[in-house]
Amino acid sequence: MALSTKDVTVGQTFEQLLVEDLKRTQLVQYAGASGDYNPLHTDEVFAKEVAGYPTVFAHGMLTMGMTGRVLTDNLGDGRLLSYGGRFTSQVFPGDTLTATATIESIEAGDDGPVAHLTVSTTNQDGVVVFSGQATGRLDP
Amino acid sequence: MALSTKDVTVGQTFEQLLVEDLKRTQLVQYAGASGDYNPLHTDEVFAKEVAGYPTVFAHGMLTMGMTGRVLTDNLGDGRLLSYGGRFTSQVFPGDTLTATATIESIEAGDDGPVAHLTVSTTNQDGVVVFSGQATGRLDP
Numbered sequence: 001m002a003l004s005t006k007d008v009t010v011g012q013t014f015e016q017l018l019v020e021d022l023k024r025t026q027l028v029q030y031a032g033a034s035g036d037y038n039p040l041h042t043d044e045v046f047a048k049e050v051a052g053y054p055t056v057f058a059h060g061m062l063t064m065g066m067t068g069r070v071l072t073d074n075l076g077d078g079r080l081l082s083y084g085g086r087f088t089s090q091v092f093p094g095d096t097l098t099a100t101a102t103i104e105s106i107e108a109g110d111d112g113p114v115a116h117l118t119v120s121t122t123n124q125d126g127v128v129v130f131s132g133q134a135t136g137r138l139d140p
Numbered sequence: 141m142a143l144s145t146k147d148v149t150v151g152q153t154f155e156q157l158l159v160e161d162l163k164r165t166q167l168v169q170y171a172g173a174s175g176d177y178n179p180l181h182t183d184e185v186f187a188k189e190v191a192g193y194p195t196v197f198a199h200g201m202l203t204m205g206m207t208g209r210v211l212t213d214n215l216g217d218g219r220l221l222s223y224g225g226r227f228t229s230q231v232f233p234g235d236t237l238t239a240t241a242t243i244e245s246i247e248a249g250d251d252g253p254v255a256h257l258t259v260s261t262t263n264q265d266g267v268v269v270f271s272g273q274a275t276g277r278l279d280p
Contacts (some may be wrong), residue, residue: 029173033166034205060220061205065174068201080200084224
């Protein structure tokens with residue numbers, strides 16, 4: 001699937017449930033997939049007793065990666081040109097995350113139209129955990 | 141581990157081997173960990189015969205996530221404030237990726253010193269596959 005300029009309008013939003021009741025096991029899966037084995041994310045005893053956190057917490061880039069699905073699922077894969085943002089709050093086991101992406105503008109790029117989007121992810125309490133921006137190629 | 145302003149200087153670089161001979165299995169692991177099951181990344185038949193790619197390729201955010209390790213491993217975890225960049229070339233099974241991060245500046249932030257970094261990831265042929273920028277908190 002790939003969006004064309006005919007399919008989208010400036011101001012259009014996409015919303016996506018990213019994860020419901022995040023499990024510690026997903027943090028372990030992400031550690032294995034990414035190679036980031038920092039025990040803050042997977043070792044409850046280390047996170048609490050050594051590092052002083054209330055519990056393990058998600059890798060920021062897991063939150064960012066899950067958030068990216070609202071972009072790649074809607075723009076089509078291989079079309080994301082740039083992506084970035086700020087980690088504004090920690091994500092803990094049990095959290096439910098929802099991402100919203102908004103098309104802010106569409107410009108003519110060297111290789112065809114480019115959509116500029118903002119993206120924001122909130123937890124079940126309405127706290128923003130990640131907010132960023134992205135660009136993606138559109139079909140003409 | 142957490143860097144302080146005493147440990148770093150502007151212009152300092154960190155280099156890290158991210159992955160040697162990337163396996164298709166890691167793409168499957170990342171699909172499971174992130175929930176991004178687009179078959180372009182895990183289904184060789186779909187990627188070649190339906191989508192016309194030479195083979196499956198890595199999720200851009202897997203590359204970005206692996207690249208992030210050069211930041212979190214060196215800045216200390218929970219210290220990455222923002223991170224973003226451009227996906228400049230695709231990453232395929234068999235690739236070996238190396239990331240380099242450079243401290244471009246250090247500024248006084250509201251909550252203490254903040255390092256501004258650039259980051260770049262290249263494959264075994266010297267092709268840049270991801271380039272970006274990040275900010276992270278330093279100890280005073």
